[in-house]
Amino acid sequence: MEKKWWKESVVYQIYPRSFKDSNGDGIGDINGITEKLDYLKELGIDVIWLSPVYQSPNDDNGYDISDYQAIMEEFGTMEDFDRMLAEAHKRGIRIVMDLVVNHTSDEHAWFVESKKSRENPYRDYYIWREGKDGKEPNNWGSVFNGSAWVYDETTDMYYLHLFSKKQPDLNWDNPKVREEVFSMMNWWCEKGIDGFRMDVISMISKVEGLPDGKVQGGLYGDASPYVQNGPHVHEYLQEMNKEVLSKYDLLTVGECAGVTIEEAKKYASNKGTELGMVFQFEHMDLDQGEFSKWSDKKVKLTALKENLTKWQNELEGKAWNSLFWCNHDQPRVVSRFGNDSKEYREVSAKMLATCLHLMQGTPYVYQGEELGMTNVPFASVDEFKDIESINAYHEYVESGLISKEDMMRYLCYKSRDNARTPMQWNDQKNAGFTTGTPWIKVNPNYVEINAEEEVKRADSVFSYYKKLIALRHQEEVIVYGHYELLLPESEELYVYTRELNEEKLLVICNFTDKEVSYAVPDEFVGKEILISNYEEQEIKQELSLKPYEAIVVRR
The missing domain is CATH 2.60.40.1180 (Golgi alpha-mannosidase II)
Incomplete structure (x- = not known):
């Protein structure tokens, strides 16, 4: 098996908005990350995956980008970014950027032009269609609930958005779009970054004709068979590899919703023609219920083992696995697969870490996971900031499909906001995250669960993660066995x-x-x-x- 630095690394995901605020405006920022690099060095991680810091109107927490070569003002400046990159490199920590190129923001210059007229040179950068019988071009639903189409009066046509209305999908079939994206990626690589985590990259190629989807337990058709692992996705990624990735020594990981083993072998093939590894989500979907992710069903251990084992066995020697329990889109694992009671939180957090980190693949630690941070006791829907959670609450409760009480319980169990509350640095006000008013509530248990206390204690969750990470660096059997x-x-x-x-x-x-x-x-x-x-x-x-x-x- 070919040895690579990124196979032997442990990656730490930072969600900048919630990591550390350096200027008291209640929002985490780039200088806050720089401040905490020594903490990450102490933990022993090799790579930081940075959730988006690009300029964005922030409709979907930065995953709606209006300028790929500028930094969001709330996060700081490009000078701040360059300093953070240099300081991380000084400590032997690499930086991987989040690449969001299935869609842009509707405030991106390309889309502003695209909307102007049907003849505009940028029109074909996005997916525009005529309506059918005074309705949308097809019945697709957006991932964030509601229709996947928005009507635009100026040109009397609809544009496709698989996510928020403010996230129009790019038309990857247009070679100019691909050229622009590759040029932007090269610009970041020249700056010295160390790789890309690619947001919903399996969705960049859509099936021709955009046929109606099957309607299941909701109001809209399921677009996924027509937008996941589409007809040209591998061709476009091979082109990306040729034009960008192969020129640098990068870690690349694709977020591939709906990926099968067979597809993963293509995306992350040992041949190195596309990406280094993929994120697959099958193990994250095992606790789905009648209303997709909105349930409080517990995962059966036999199902979890069967799934993880399938990926371990089938990719061995052919492609590389990424290993994760948590990220910015998933609730806290100790509350989901472990036990977040006072009695068992720490031992179950350590057990889950052991189970994952001893497998073959590159482990990802999501900020706060190394402290055993838990889900949050949200009291009302008004406390949520996540667009997916808020939309789902209104859609399901107002249509009478789920009661208010049940929906609140499901949100407290599964909402993405469970992962997005501020990092718990100490037992001071706002968990030491900010001197201002935090953009989202702090989990009240920060008084007991915080970095300052755990770094000092030899038997803490933090100290245990430190040992696990060190073992991966020392023992080849853990990486390649x-x-x-x-x-x-x-x-x-x-x-x-x-x-x-x-x-x-x-x-x-x-x-x-x-x-x-x-x-x-x-x-x-x-x-x-x-x-x-x-x-x-x-x-x-x-x-x-x-x-x-x-x-x-x-x-």
């Missing part, structure tokens, strides 16, 4: 091995709040413990695992 699942039928234990040359690891994770016994394979009895989230016990033939216990044994 072969993965094999044991006990596929157990609903309590996730057990697997990693093997490389003469070295073999046994990873045992108890996903329950009960004691569970486990018969250790002979080859591991009496062997050394590499890491464990309780006081180490001797590895006997019969192990009694405490609630949420995790043990890694080395043969």
